[in-house]
Amino acid sequence: MSSGKLLMVGAGLSGAVIGRYLAEQGYDISIVDARDHIAGNCYSKRDADTGVMVHVYGPHIFHTDDEEVWNYVNGFETFMPYKNRVKTTSGGAVYSLPVNLHTINQFYGKTMRPDEARAFIEEQADTTITEPQTFEDQALRFVGPDLYKAFFKGYTQKQWGCSPTELPASILKRLPVRFNYDDNYFFHRFQGMPENGYTVMVERILDHPNITVHLNTRFTRDQAAEYDHVFYSGPLDGWFDFDLGRLGYRTLDFERFTFEGDYQGCAVMNYGEEEVPFTRITEHKHFAPWESHEGSVCYREFSRAAEPDDIPYYPIRQVKEKELLGRYVERAAQTDGVTFVGRLGTYRYLDMDVTIREALDTARAFLDAREAGTKMPAFAVQPL
Known part of the structure; x- marks a missing residue:
């Protein structure tokens, strides 16, 4: 000792x-x-x-x-x-994230099989981009403009406070797109x-x-x-x-509200559109599905540049x-x-x-x- x-x-x-x-x-x-x-x-x-x-x-x-x-x-x-199953509201509809076969079929109004969806998404992709340098390049190359605009562009802009053209492609190194119906947000063995x-x-x-x-x-x-x-x-x-x-950080502001009952039916609802000022709403009782509560506590999340007295979240x-x-x-x-x-x-x-x-x-x-x-x-x- x-x-x-x-x-x-x-x-x-x-x-x-x-x-x-x-x-x-x-x-x-x-x-x-x-x-x-x-x-x-x-x-x-x-x-x-x-x-x-x-x-x-x-x-x-x-x-x-x-x-x-x-x-x-x-x-x-x-x-x-606990499995993290994230939803997102975009264009007046609710979809599951990460983008999976259900998201793709729902978004395009189709009933594609995995191989058909792969080929279809490749058709949407901008294949002229051979070496993506920015977040936007990466997204356009791998999912094309429609899915990029619906699910990635606005959310990323709000989260990081700058255009996706200013962010490195590495943020989207492995774009989370699945050609099956798995909507578990994480791949990890233990969750x-x-x-x-x-x-x-x-x-x-x-x-x-x-x-x-x-x-x-x-x-x-x-x-x-x-x-x-x-x-x-x-x-x-x-x-x-x-x-x-000072090293730069993003911080979060939380707008708390309560609801009697079930507000959104899931733990995390993203809002991908730029016009919606917050990035997501979290409903915390859904993070403990083994418990039962009548009332609900929710938070709207707003991202902004951290000032000296703020809590630094994202470098x-x-x-x-x-x-x-x-x-x-x-x-x-x-x-x-x-x-x-x-x-x-x-x-x-x-x-x-x-x-x-x-x-x-x-x-x-x-x-x-x-x-x-x-x-x-x-x-x-x-x-x-």
């Missing part, structure tokens, strides 16, 4: 998982978080009026092919079966929802005698001197007081941001005693399972470095 004082900045998945792993190895773990709750953006709580489990910062659906991570989360909470919400799961991860959690506590860099090492899951540019400029990672990121990464590499982790610390969009995988790997890398007497790097996973 080891000993030493370690600080986790952030009580989300990264800080909790790294903290728990190293606490079990005998380290004294302090966790600080500026918010008044644990679990970061996957924080969930029961609505007092309806009893519905609400995903406070937007829906989080657990899906992974990583068996170790699946076993890890199930060690702290029971995961109930589910925590029976009692993510907050309970994170509470249990943090429940160890070597872990102390301090909420409503802002981290300042001078605190680092009191610890043997810091694992920092705050914004990378925030560590350096944003002195080279933009365009050319300008990547250049600035490169400069911060260089600075971080020369900083001793801190490892930058998680979505904000590495300026990458990470699903929950990847966050947990990287946290486990980071904790193990720290132990290996200690044993070998070598320096723990600033990044266990390179951001660029």
Whole structure:
């Protein structure tokens, strides 16, 4: 067993998982978080009026092919079966996403078999585009103008706040189009929802005698001197007081409303048209189909550029941001005693399972470095 004082900045998945792993190895773990709750953006709580489990910062659906991570989360909470079946309203009709054989047949008023639909979509596609450079190129090449306009163009424009012609083709690397009737949004082997919400799961991860959690506590860099090492899951540019400029993010505004009964009959309804100002409506009781509630809690989601005081959700990672990121990464590499982790610390969009995988790997890398007497790097996973 080891000993030493370690600080986790952030009580989300990264800080909790790294903290728990190293606490079990005998380290004294302090966790600080500026918010008044644990679990970061996957924080969930029961609505007092309806009893519905609400995903406070937007829906989080657990899906992974990583068996170790699946076993890890199930060690702290029971995961109930859940399939994410997204619907979208476009042109006065409701369709299922991702675009599948039912979507295609419904949209075009046809009854095509898979091979017929493949050939038909290839006819719609713009085959003059041989090397798609932008999101729009990619979509036009693989589904053609009609499906692109109905399901991708407006939604993408609202989500990212710019024309799809300005976004890289990589966002649509593998365009989700299926030539069967499978409407499960994810391909992953393991999919589910925590029976009692993510907050309970994170509470249990943090429940160890070597872990102390301090909420409503802002981290300042001078605190680092009191610890043997810091694992920092705050914004990378925030560590350096944003002195080279701020990395760009999109944020979300949520418009909450309640409904007596069932508002939309599904958990997620997208709105693909540009004229509709919000990207989607989420109805949270449908994220726990094993429960039964009369009342309903819904949220309209609006995406916009994040201001300094907003919660950063999606890293933009365009050319300008990547250049600035490169400069911060260089600075971080020369900083001793801190490892930058998680979505904000590495300026990458990470699903929950990847966050947990990287946290486990980071904790193990720290132990290996200690044993070998070598320096723990600033990044266990390179951001660029």
